[in-house]
Amino acid sequence: LTEKFSNVVEKLKRAKKLDEKTVDEALKDIRRALIEADVNIEVVQKFLNDIKQKLVGQEVIKGLNAGETVIKLIYDELLNILGKEEPLKKAEKTPTIIMLVGLQGTGKTTTAGKLANYLKSKGFAVGVASTDVRRPAAAKQLCTLAESINLPCFVDEEEKDAIKLTEKVIEKAKNAGLSYLILDTAGRLHIDQELMDELVEIKNKVHPTEILYVADAMQGQDAINTAKEYHEKVGLTGVILTKVDGDAKGGIALSVRQVLGVPIKFVGVGEKINDFEPFHPDRIAQRILGLGDIQSLIEKMQAAIDEDKAEKMAKRMMNAEFTLEDLKEQLQMIKNLGPLENILKMIPGIGSKIKDLKVDNKQFVKIEAIINSMTPEERQNPHIINGSRKKRIARGSGTTIMDVNKVLKQYKEMKKLMKKMKKSGKMKLPFNMPN
Numbered sequence: 001l002t003e004k005f006s007n008v009v010e011k012l013k014r015a016k017k018l019d020e021k022t023v024d025e026a027l028k029d030i031r032r033a034l035i036e037a038d039v040n041i042e043v044v045q046k047f048l049n050d051i052k053q054k055l056v057g058q059e060v061i062k063g064l065n066a067g068e069t070v071i072k073l074i075y076d077e078l079l080n081i082l083g084k085e086e087p088l089k090k091a092e093k094t095p096t097i098i099m100l101v102g103l104q105g106t107g108k109t110t111t112a113g114k115l116a117n118y119l120k121s122k123g124f125a126v127g128v129a130s131t132d133v134r135r136p137a138a139a140k141q142l143c144t145l146a147e148s149i150n151l152p153c154f155v156d157e158e159e160k161d162a163i164k165l166t167e168k169v170i171e172k173a174k175n176a177g178l179s180y181l182i183l184d185t186a187g188r189l190h191i192d193q194e195l196m197d198e199l200v201e202i203k204n205k206v207h208p209t210e211i212l213y214v215a216d217a218m219q220g221q222d223a224i225n226t227a228k229e230y231h232e233k234v235g236l237t238g239v240i241l242t243k244v245d246g247d248a249k250g251g252i253a254l255s256v257r258q259v260l261g262v263p264i265k266f267v268g269v270g271e272k273i274n275d276f277e278p279f280h281p282d283r284i285a286q287r288i289l290g291l292g293d294i295q296s297l298i299e300k301m302q303a304a305i306d307e308d309k310a311e312k313m314a315k316r317m318m319n320a321e322f323t324l325e326d327l328k329e330q331l332q333m334i335k336n337l338g339p340l341e342n343i344l345k346m347i348p349g350i351g352s353k354i355k356d357l358k359v360d361n362k363q364f365v366k367i368e369a370i371i372n373s374m375t376p377e378e379r380q381n382p383h384i385i386n387g388s389r390k391k392r393i394a395r396g397s398g399t400t401i402m403d404v405n406k407v408l409k410q411y412k413e414m415k416k417l418m419k420k421m422k423k424s425g426k427m428k429l430p431f432n433m434p435n
């Protein structure tokens with residue numbers, strides 16, 4: 001761990017359990033990291049209080065030390081709070097209207113284009129419309145964007161009344177046979193009552209299926225306070241976080257969930273039309289905690305799990321009662337585990353001998369098919385497999401008698417080798433062998 005938590009990890013290297021003292025120590029660093037990532041201080045407070053209860057008494061995760069375990073559990077909890085990806089809701093009658101709201105400059109118009117482009121790429125008929133009557137340039141900006149991606153843009157430059165304009169553009173859009181209409185709305189530099197009234201009126205007129213608040217992640221806490229007011233006055237169904245590129249730290253995502261309780265649906269990650277993706281909680285959580293840190297933790301855990309499995313596998317391979325059934329099971333495990341070398345490495349004395357061993361996955365599939373075509377009895381007692389049985393097995397597995405012979409021979413050799421190794425007693429196994 002090199003990024004934010006080297007401190008806590010170093011300090012708690014030798015702690016055996018997550019007792020209260022260990023947890024308190026770890027949470028000090030976590031608190032600082034969360035605040036640095038722009039998470040609201042009250043949200044941090046509540047989050048840490050809640051999680052402390054869960055952490056105390058937990059086992060240290062295999063492959064990690066106590067400090068790393070705390071960070072991993074914090075990460076899991078962040079994922080939990082951030083929620084799952086939630087798709088856009090659909091209206092019963094087309095078009096589904098998605099209204100974008102938010103202050104000026106947060107990225108509404110850009111996002112309208114991005115969202116329209118995203119839905120178009122999913123095969124939907126999409127259009128955009130603007131209800132901004134105060135700034136004619138706003139509608140132009142939207143239509144230029146729409147044109148660049150060949151989507152219809154509904155405007156009426158003559159109409160100066162926002163509500164009437166909304167009625168007109170919706171009417172036009174409805175006749176166009178669209179699945180989705182993205183409605184870009186006017187913004188202001190600050191919250192103002194007139195704008196809120198206007199948005200509520202538009203809402204009541206068009207009954208949008210989604211009202212998405214476009215939140216500028218660079219604005220940190222301010223974005224949340226504004227969003228809260230929008231939520232109280234207009235009612236939001238979700239949030240799109242923009243500018244989650246560059247320096248934005250993503251902490252605001254946590255506040256969105258904790259303070260507003262609505263899902264984050266999409267994330268804008270740049271100025272270009274394709275810089276847009278459905279919300280991935282893991283990406284945001286990693287942004288909050290530090291990407292490198294979390295990835296290395298997950299890799300360590302994975303390595304520990306693999307080692308565990310490989311150890312068990314090696315143990316079974318050393319078992320003299322090795323049957324074709326075992327072989328098949330092991331082939332399946334090998335497929336999941338990756339290279340056979342990793343498993344054989346666990347058997348001391350073998351590692352060096354198999355340096356150049358290359359395992360062909362296609363070969364595995366064949367062996368598995370052949371064993372599958374055997375009866376349970378044949379798998380336990382391969383010596384009963386005579387000519388006519390071989391013929392049946394070959395036919396059943398879509399292979400040849402030669403293939404069947406090859407598998408049987410390989411199996412015999414493996415078993416012989418294992419017996420020899422066990423007897424020679426030269427090897428010291430890293431675990432206790434059952435006798």
Ligand code: GDP
Binds near residue numbers: 109244271
């Ligand atoms: P509006 O006033 O809410 O409609 O905001 P605009 O859509 O006009 O965007 C304001 C500025 O933010 C523009 O310069 C956009 O290019 C920029 N912008 C929007 N979304 C993103 C984003 O996800 N990342 C970055 N870096 N810039 C963005």
Ligand code: MG
Binds near residue numbers: 109138
């Ligand atoms: Mg705009």
